[in-house]
Amino acid sequence: MKMKKRFSAVFAAILLLFILSLPAFAASDQPLLVDDADLLTDHEESVILATLNTVSKKQQADIVIVTVDSLDGKTATEYADDFYDEHGYGYGSEKDGALLLIGMDDQQWAISTCGFGITALTDAGVDYISDQFLPYLDDGNYAEAFNVYAEQCDELFTMARNGEPFDVEDVPKEPFNYGVHLIFALVIAFVVAFVIVSKMKGKLKTVRSQPAAGSYVKEGSMHVSEKKDAFLYKHVDRKEIPKDTNSSGGSTTHSSSSGVTHGGSSGSFGGGGFGGGGFGRK
Numbered sequence: 001m002k003m004k005k006r007f008s009a010v011f012a013a014i015l016l017l018f019i020l021s022l023p024a025f026a027a028s029d030q031p032l033l034v035d036d037a038d039l040l041t042d043h044e045e046s047v048i049l050a051t052l053n054t055v056s057k058k059q060q061a062d063i064v065i066v067t068v069d070s071l072d073g074k075t076a077t078e079y080a081d082d083f084y085d086e087h088g089y090g091y092g093s094e095k096d097g098a099l100l101l102i103g104m105d106d107q108q109w110a111i112s113t114c115g116f117g118i119t120a121l122t123d124a125g126v127d128y129i130s131d132q133f134l135p136y137l138d139d140g141n142y143a144e145a146f147n148v149y150a151e152q153c154d155e156l157f158t159m160a161r162n163g164e165p166f167d168v169e170d171v172p173k174e175p176f177n178y179g180v181h182l183i184f185a186l187v188i189a190f191v192v193a194f195v196i197v198s199k200m201k202g203k204l205k206t207v208r209s210q211p212a213a214g215s216y217v218k219e220g221s222m223h224v225s226e227k228k229d230a231f232l233y234k235h236v237d238r239k240e241i242p243k244d245t246n247s248s249g250g251s252t253t254h255s256s257s258s259g260v261t262h263g264g265s266s267g268s269f270g271g272g273g274f275g276g277g278g279f280g281r282k
Contacts, residue, residue: 030087032056033146037067037104044143051150059157061117062089062097065146071103076110076266079103081256084112091115095260100149102137109137110266118251118263120160121153124168126265129156137269167249 032052035045048065056063064084071079080101084090090097094115101110111130113121121129129152136145156166251263 030089032062032064034064034066037069037102039067039102039104039142040146041143048143048146048150051147055150055154055157056091056097059120059154059161060091060096061115061120061157062091062099063150063153063157064089064097064099065102065149066099067102067104067142070105071108076101076103076108077112077254077264078257080110080112080264080266081260081262082258084114084262085256085258085260089114098153098264100146102142106268107270108266108268109134111264113251113263114260116157116160118253118261119165120157121263122165122167122249122251123263123265124249125156125166126263128166129153130265130267134267134269140270169249 031049033045033049040048052063052065066080066083068079074082080099083101084095084097084099089095089099092115096115096117098111098113098117098121101108101112103109109130111121111126113126129149132152133145133148136142136148159166253261253263256262
């Protein structure tokens with residue numbers, strides 16, 4: 001009888017450990033962090049994986065990060081989409097989730113969204129998230145870049161779960177620079193005042209300036225043997241093309257090679273050179 005109780009206790013303990021270990025994997029039983037490019041230390045991996053596990057479980061969506069040395073001839077978007085599909089990522093029948101891919105050969109990044117991830121990470125949302133983590137990627141601070149990605153996904157998924165996905169109207173406006181605008185206003189005021197005073201001054205003169213130097217030369221007193229035209233300066237007016245403020249927002253989607261609908265975006269990092277993080281930092 002005692003043996004049976006001991007066996008039951010051991011079995012229960014093993015079962016409990018197994019259940020507790022489940023959050024360390026995605027809904028597809030695949031790890032949420034795949035650092036094939038070896039950009040992170042073991043400690044960084046454990047911290048980031050724990051964050052991804054927590055966010056994924058909370059949001060019921062796989063929040064994944066994958067780093068590779070080579071994209072194998074694919075674009076970053078194609079590689080990210082295929083990796084997501086082929087490894088079975090995603091919660092539920094709609095395969096909800098978002099995957100951040102880092103390709104080190106051409107220093108490309110891509111975010112591939114699927115299912116509810118397409119709703120949660122709109123085009124504006126993906127742009128906003130990338131703006132947050134790209135400075136860290138450029139500096140080679142991969143651990144911080146990945147932490148920012150996970151945290152921002154958590155925030156935007158929460159907004160979407162509450163029925164208010166982050167979109168174009170939520171993009172932070174540029175702060176109003178009072179100093180620059182004050183200087184600009186003073187310059188305009190000076191120009192206007194100068195023009196007005198110049199006109200007033202001109203009315204007080206009985207002798208007006210002549211448009212050509214020949215008006216001041218006595219006729220027949222000077223003979224010009226050579227004449228040249230010299231380019232003095234040019235003036236160029238530049239106007240900023242206004243951004244389209246009538247964007248309908250939402251997510252642009254496409255189909256992966258396996259026919260699955262994905263959203264997301266892609267780009268490059270590092271300013272054309274390798275970041276400061278280096279390789280093989282295990």
